[in-house]
Amino acid sequence: MEKVTVAVETPYDVLIDHDLLKHAAAHLEDLIQGKKVLIVTDENVASFGYLGNLQEAIVGITSGVDTYVLPAGEAQKSAENYVALQGHLATLNYSRSDVIIALGGGVIGDLVGFTAATYLRGIDYIQIPTTLLSAIDSSVGGKTAIDLPQGKNLVGAFYQPRRVLCDLDTFQTLGETIFEDGCAELIKYGMILDGDLLGQLMDRESPLNALSGDLGAIVKRCVEIKRDVVLEDEHDLGLRQMLNFGHTIGHAVEQASHYKVSHGRGVATGMILTQIMAEKEGLTELFLTERFNKLLNQYHLLNQLNLVKDYDFEDLTAAMTNDKKRRGGEITEIFPDSFGKCRLETMPFDQYAGYLAAIIADLKADKLPIVLDGDEVA
Amino acid sequence: MEKVTVAVETPYDVLIDHDLLKHAAAHLEDLIQGKKVLIVTDENVASFGYLGNLQEAIVGITSGVDTYVLPAGEAQKSAENYVALQGHLATLNYSRSDVIIALGGGVIGDLVGFTAATYLRGIDYIQIPTTLLSAIDSSVGGKTAIDLPQGKNLVGAFYQPRRVLCDLDTFQTLGETIFEDGCAELIKYGMILDGDLLGQLMDRESPLNALSGDLGAIVKRCVEIKRDVVLEDEHDLGLRQMLNFGHTIGHAVEQASHYKVSHGRGVATGMILTQIMAEKEGLTELFLTERFNKLLNQYHLLNQLNLVKDYDFEDLTAAMTNDKKRRGGEITEIFPDSFGKCRLETMPFDQYAGYLAAIIADLKADKLPIVLDGDEVA
Ligand SMILES: NC(=O)c1ccc[n+]([C@@H]2O[C@H](COP(=O)([O-])OP(=O)(O)OC[C@H]3O[C@@H](n4cnc5c(N)ncnc54)[C@H](O)[C@@H]3O)[C@@H](O)[C@H]2O)c1
Ligand SMILES: NC(=O)c1ccc[n+]([C@@H]2O[C@H](COP(=O)([O-])OP(=O)(O)OC[C@H]3O[C@@H](n4cnc5c(N)ncnc54)[C@H](O)[C@@H]3O)[C@@H](O)[C@H]2O)c1
Ligand SMILES: [Zn+2]
Ligand SMILES: [Zn+2]
Numbered sequence: 001m002e003k004v005t006v007a008v009e010t011p012y013d014v015l016i017d018h019d020l021l022k023h024a025a026a027h028l029e030d031l032i033q034g035k036k037v038l039i040v041t042d043e044n045v046a047s048f049g050y051l052g053n054l055q056e057a058i059v060g061i062t063s064g065v066d067t068y069v070l071p072a073g074e075a076q077k078s079a080e081n082y083v084a085l086q087g088h089l090a091t092l093n094y095s096r097s098d099v100i101i102a103l104g105g106g107v108i109g110d111l112v113g114f115t116a117a118t119y120l121r122g123i124d125y126i127q128i129p130t131t132l133l134s135a136i137d138s139s140v141g142g143k144t145a146i147d148l149p150q151g152k153n154l155v156g157a158f159y160q161p162r163r164v165l166c167d168l169d170t171f172q173t174l175g176e177t178i179f180e181d182g183c184a185e186l187i188k189y190g191m192i193l194d195g196d197l198l199g200q201l202m203d204r205e206s207p208l209n210a211l212s213g214d215l216g217a218i219v220k221r222c223v224e225i226k227r228d229v230v231l232e233d234e235h236d237l238g239l240r241q242m243l244n245f246g247h248t249i250g251h252a253v254e255q256a257s258h259y260k261v262s263h264g265r266g267v268a269t270g271m272i273l274t275q276i277m278a279e280k281e282g283l284t285e286l287f288l289t290e291r292f293n294k295l296l297n298q299y300h301l302l303n304q305l306n307l308v309k310d311y312d313f314e315d316l317t318a319a320m321t322n323d324k325k326r327r328g329g330e331i332t333e334i335f336p337d338s339f340g341k342c343r344l345e346t347m348p349f350d351q352y353a354g355y356l357a358a359i360i361a362d363l364k365a366d367k368l369p370i371v372l373d374g375d376e377v378a
Numbered sequence: 379m380e381k382v383t384v385a386v387e388t389p390y391d392v393l394i395d396h397d398l399l400k401h402a403a404a405h406l407e408d409l410i411q412g413k414k415v416l417i418v419t420d421e422n423v424a425s426f427g428y429l430g431n432l433q434e435a436i437v438g439i440t441s442g443v444d445t446y447v448l449p450a451g452e453a454q455k456s457a458e459n460y461v462a463l464q465g466h467l468a469t470l471n472y473s474r475s476d477v478i479i480a481l482g483g484g485v486i487g488d489l490v491g492f493t494a495a496t497y498l499r500g501i502d503y504i505q506i507p508t509t510l511l512s513a514i515d516s517s518v519g520g521k522t523a524i525d526l527p528q529g530k531n532l533v534g535a536f537y538q539p540r541r542v543l544c545d546l547d548t549f550q551t552l553g554e555t556i557f558e559d560g561c562a563e564l565i566k567y568g569m570i571l572d573g574d575l576l577g578q579l580m581d582r583e584s585p586l587n588a589l590s591g592d593l594g595a596i597v598k599r600c601v602e603i604k605r606d607v608v609l610e611d612e613h614d615l616g617l618r619q620m621l622n623f624g625h626t627i628g629h630a631v632e633q634a635s636h637y638k639v640s641h642g643r644g645v646a647t648g649m650i651l652t653q654i655m656a657e658k659e660g661l662t663e664l665f666l667t668e669r670f671n672k673l674l675n676q677y678h679l680l681n682q683l684n685l686v687k688d689y690d691f692e693d694l695t696a697a698m699t700n701d702k703k704r705r706g707g708e709i710t711e712i713f714p715d716s717f718g719k720c721r722l723e724t725m726p727f728d729q730y731a732g733y734l735a736a737i738i739a740d741l742k743a744d745k746l747p748i749v750l751d752g753d754e755v756a
Pocket of ligand 4: 515563645
């Protein structure tokens with residue numbers, strides 16, 4: 001078993017292994033023994049049996065397990081679900097010493113984390129990520145949030161989980177495109193913070209998949225990177241912004257597509273456009289677009305560009321402008337500097353919008369210096 | 379001007395004086411200069427001109443002032459208003475570096491505090507309490523919350539304001555019963571933590587009112603008491619529970635009355651019943667009921683007992699039981715021990731329910747060892 005400890009105020013362990021769900025009682029005993037436990041998940045995750053397995057594994061040591069199953073998808077990360085979930089906890093008389101488990105991808109993790117952060121002003125929660133993306137990114141670090149119609153992640157809290165169980169076996173039922181979404185954040189880590197990891201990904205014989213022998217090691221490496229960033233800047237005042245490489249454009253694409261484009265593919269779109277922008281405008285010395293393009297294509301992470309290019313540019317920049325205004329008048333963007341290194345650069349939003357308009361124009365005219373690999377995916 | 383500094387992680391000042399609203403720009407300059415400011419208040423507070431005065435006072439130094447006016451009353455501390463307010467901030471593109479001001483009583487303060495705690499994972503807010511109760515209690519210490527239909531304050535966060543401006547002049551428009559509600563929390567401070575203050579209140583020639591010359595000094599003393607408790611136990615894990623003297627029964631009464639009984643009078647009810655319980659069951663050596671009764675009567679804080687005695691006992695204990703379950707199987711109650719000292723005592727809920735049943739029976743049979751002073755108030 002791999003273990004990464006995140007030494008925030010109340011330190012917690014991220015356990016990475018096969019078969020963790022089956023032995024969840026042993027791995028969670030100190031946190032849930034004799035307590036009421038609410039497991040929140042989505043219909044897909046429940047349909048693959050993970051909810052039943054987890055419930056069966058832990059019910060004996062708790063004072064009772066309740067379950068709460070939502071439909072799948074980003075639309076569930078809503079204020080309505082947040083309020084309903086709070087009401088459910090209150091109706092069941094959950095106390096400050098009871099526990100909530102988020103079993104699922106980043107959508108469930110973010111919603112449950114924010115609920116736990118604020119029910120009775122904070123109760124314990126445990127993350128059991130079941131997508132690659134949530135395992136390597138959203139389940140660790142304590143950023144929790146819900147979306148508003150006005151934009152993504154606008155309401156939330158910094159609130160760390162008490163433990164993270166990453167059962168690698170659960171990835172085997174992930175649809176291919178969902179596994180690939182996780183690879184977008186994986187490639188992000190390589191680009192911004194770990195040249196070795198990036199090289200490893202570029203050089204491997206066959207693309208990473210749910211059965212790859214080194215999957216556990218790769219997940220662990222990503223969790224370590226995330227841990228290091230979070231420990232430096234838990235509340236997102238500086239360094240942690242690096243993790244947003246590709247996310248400025250990514251969030252705007254997600255929102256403008258009404259969440260038909262997934263988070264992972266939104267981020268992939270954002271990363272490649274940001275890299276092209278950086279090369280074109282002389283914002284980086286690192287000319288990487290071609291190899292980056294190839295790597296993203298291995299995971300089919302760019303074909304949604306065929307959709308994005310038909311978007312109304314106004315919609316896209318409106319979403320982005322509002323987002324940026326909310327984060328302050330200027331924009332801080334993350335640019336790759338060399339292999340595995342990146343730089344935060346703050347500029348007036350208008351300057352950024354100019355760069356962006358140039359790239360979108362190229363995209364629309366099929367003049368981007370990249371190739372797509374085939375079918376559209378959204 | 380009186381000033382109390384609350385030295386939490388980001389320390390803040392509580393300013394207490396006359397005429398603060400008029401000079402708000404000077405008192406808030408460092409926090410709001412060049413920023414967008416949303417003032418949230420209720421219709422009563424707006425109707426007395428405080429909203430207009432504040433807006434006029436600060437608009438010049440901000441980059442723009444928006445206002446948000448809610449109806450008055452506890453029912454506004456709702457999830458619906460919370461979500462609507464978040465949406466409003468997002469629509470106006472408020473950024474992490476903008477500011478919200480809570481102008482009003484504890485209802486506005488709690489709702490706005492929780493909104494500020496979670497919009498973009500936390501933006502600055504300023505408390506401008508306009509009731510005695512919010513000045514001496516809710517505006518200081520960072521407990522923020524909204525109610526659910528299932529009970530009071532079930533969702534919230536610990537989130538400190540950046541400043542508190544307590545303009546004593548605003549109390550002059552408070553209805554008498556609302557001023558008296560504040561006196562309930564004032565008497566609470568005396569009972570649990572400050573024998574001198576309690577003595578002072580018992581001995582004064584005429585009851586405290588909005589024009590009393592020593593009002594500023596008394597507000598200051600209460601804020602100091604609250605500050606000391608909060609500094610010892612910001613997150614309500616121990617000592618801070620003392621501030622809940624009278625609140626177990628108080629919250630249940632508020633809820634069972636569908637908030638027709640105000641918070642202050644709920645607390646007064648809870649305090650006297652808890653004191654009688656303590657004497658009757660040998661839980662205290664301090665026999666104070668008679669003098670306590672007299673003090674509460676000076677502020678007309680007990681006449682709602684004529685209403686409460688007709689309540690369904692089941693309703694009352696159901697509200698309380700659920701509340702207690704949520705806080706854990708046992709109940710921790712606060713009992714006066716000597717003048718200005720109290721004790722936390724944890725007991726099984728059933729034991730407590732037995733004591734309570736005995737008192738409610740006496741109440742219903744008009745056998746409580748107290749006298750009421752006159753008209754019903756709720
Ligand atoms: N908090 C953070 O730091 C952070 C970081 C990155 C992303 N995020 C958020 O995470 C969300 C995206 O996460 P995601 O990609 O996991 O999305 P998701 O939770 O929607 O999961 C993607 C899909 O996979 C399904 N699924 C989950 N586990 C499965 C399994 N084991 N087998 C089969 N299907 C399974 C889900 O039902 C869903 O349809 C976004 O809302 C994003 O904003 C948060
Ligand atoms: N956060 C905390 O630590 C804490 C502590 C104690 C109480 N509370 C909460 O505070 C709330 C009670 O506060 P409250 O008693 O101030 O109630 P409130 O905010 O409802 O105000 C009482 C009434 O006074 C009116 N009012 C306010 N200022 C006025 C003024 N200057 N002139 C005339 N009318 C005015 C209001 O419109 C309202 O009708 C409850 O929700 C309680 O749970 C919180
Ligand atoms: Zn992401
Ligand atoms: Zn109170």
